[in-house]
Structure formats: structure tokens, C-alpha cells
Amino acid sequence: MKPVEIADGVFFVHSEMVNWVLLTNGDAVTVIDTGYPGQRGDVEDSIRAIGRDPQGIEAALITHAHVDHIGSAQYLADTYGAPVLVHPNEVAHARRECHEVATPGDVLSNIWRPGVLPWAIKLIRLGGTAKYGIDSPTPMPVPGALTCPGAPVPVLAPGHTSGHTIYHLPDCGVVISGDALITGHPTSPVSGPQLLPQWFDHDRGAAAESLRIIGELAADILLPGHWPIHHGSVAEAAATARERLAPTR
Numbered sequence: 001m002k003p004v005e006i007a008d009g010v011f012f013v014h015s016e017m018v019n020w021v022l023l024t025n026g027d028a029v030t031v032i033d034t035g036y037p038g039q040r041g042d043v044e045d046s047i048r049a050i051g052r053d054p055q056g057i058e059a060a061l062i063t064h065a066h067v068d069h070i071g072s073a074q075y076l077a078d079t080y081g082a083p084v085l086v087h088p089n090e091v092a093h094a095r096r097e098c099h100e101v102a103t104p105g106d107v108l109s110n111i112w113r114p115g116v117l118p119w120a121i122k123l124i125r126l127g128g129t130a131k132y133g134i135d136s137p138t139p140m141p142v143p144g145a146l147t148c149p150g151a152p153v154p155v156l157a158p159g160h161t162s163g164h165t166i167y168h169l170p171d172c173g174v175v176i177s178g179d180a181l182i183t184g185h186p187t188s189p190v191s192g193p194q195l196l197p198q199w200f201d202h203d204r205g206a207a208a209e210s211l212r213i214i215g216e217l218a219a220d221i222l223l224p225g226h227w228p229i230h231h232g233s234v235a236e237a238a239a240t241a242r243e244r245l246a247p248t249r
């Protein structure tokens with residue numbers, strides 16, 4: 001999982017199970033999403049691989065508080081003093097005061113679907129069943145660009161979770177979309193721009209509506225939470241995902 005520099009100071013880290021993004025300004029680093037609990041070493045290694053030190057983490061931003069995206073967040077906060085910024089609408093979920101996640105029952109009832117069992121086994125190996133939250137998430141100031149390296153602009157794109165947030169980098173035409181728009185998933189039968197299978201979404205209708213929000217952003221590079229980078233109009237990618245929507249997936 002070698003970081004790939006997508007634009008000046010924008011690095012995409014793609015792993016089989018989940019992705020994260022590093023933004024740099026000099027030696028300072030913003031981490032957007034933090035992998036599974038079992039990937040904390042991978043997150044640190046990815047920072048070293050781009051010639052930075054994890055001590056330089058200025059902020060950890062979260063798209064949403066599912067364990068595959070916040071898995072190293074508390075560790076980064078405890079070890080490097082990095083604040084973990086989440087959208088105000090995602091704070092309660094990050095603290096595990098509410099639950100907006102596929103349950104073990106959801107997984108079991110879909111285990112017959114192609115890809116779900118191998119995915120679940122890998123999830124367990126990466127610590128994905130841990131009861132895991134963030135002790136003291138910092139509500140990020142919205143709206144407008146954040147002041148951390150890369151100056152990402154948070155955009156609320158709810159549905160997958162209530163406070164799911166994507167990040168726009170308007171200067172380089174990049175959207176970091178978390179699970180609001182992905183290009184594939186181990187449990188999905190298709191590849192290309194899409195929503196996750198329906199049972200992963202807290203509110204499918206809102207997730208579908210959020211594709212319109214994503215489609216309004218000026219960008220031609222999509223860095224999804226799962227599966228590889230997508231080059232091309234993000235508006236068209238969001239439209240493709242809308243076209244693919246089917247109630248029984």
C-alpha cells in the first residue's frame with residue numbers, strides 16, 4: 001500500500017479493505033481516515049513513506065465513524081497529540097453514543113452473498129469487531145476550508161451515516177468521498193462508481209440524495225473510501241452511481 005501522489009501534497013493510500021489520504025504542507029500532515037485498528041502501523045508507515053514523521057500529524061479528519069475509517073484515530077491522538085476532527089453531526093456517533101453501523105445480524109443475513117464471508121474474515125483479522133470509538137472528537141468548524149495542511153473543505157454528505165462528510169480540495173479538483181461514493185467493495189458484484197450495498201447505509205434515501213451534493217463539486221479526481229482512485233468528472237461518477245441504484249442490492 002504505497003502512497004501515490006495525486007496532486008501536489010495530496011497522497012492516496014489504497015489498501016484492499018479501506019483507503020486513507022494524506023495531505024502535506026511542509027513537514028505537517030493531515031490524515032483523512034485512519035484504516036482499521038489493525039492498520040495503525042500501516043498508517044504510520046505510509047506517513048514515513050512520503051518522507052514525513054508521524055510526529056508531524058497536525059490533524060486527523062474523519063469521513064465517518066465506522067471502524068474501518070476511525071481504527072487508528074484514537075491511537076494517533078494518544079501517541080502524537082493529533083486532534084481528531086469530525087463533523088458536528090458525527091460527534092455522537094464517533095463517541096458511540098449512537099450506532100449507525102451494519103450489525104452482526106446484518107452481516108450474517110448477507111453472508112451468502114459473493115464476497116461477504118471472505119470480507120468478514122479479513123475484517124475480524126483487522127480488528128473490525130472491536131467496540132471502538134473516539135473518546136474526545138473535536139467538532140470541526142463548518143462551513144469553509146479547514147486550516148490544517150491541504151486546507152480541505154468539509155462537505156456534509158449524509159446517509160451512509162448521519163454526519164458523513166466528504167472533503168473537497170478545490171484547488172486541485174479532488175474529492176475525498178469516504179463511503180458516500182465508492183468505486184467498489186469486496187462485497188459488491190460490480191466495480192466503478194457506486195454506493196455501498198444497501199445494508200451498509202444508515203439511511204439509503206439520504207445517501208442517494210447526497211450523490212447530488214457530490215455531483216455539484218468541481219472535481220475530476222475521486223479518492224474513495226474503498227477501491228481504487230477514479231479519474232474523470234466526479235459529477236459523472238456520481239451520476240453513474242445514481243443510475244446503478246437498485247432497491248434490492
Ligand SMILES: [Zn+2]
Binds near residue numbers: 064066179
Ligand atoms: Zn462506512
Ligand SMILES: [Zn+2]
Binds near residue numbers: 018068179226
Ligand atoms: Zn468504509
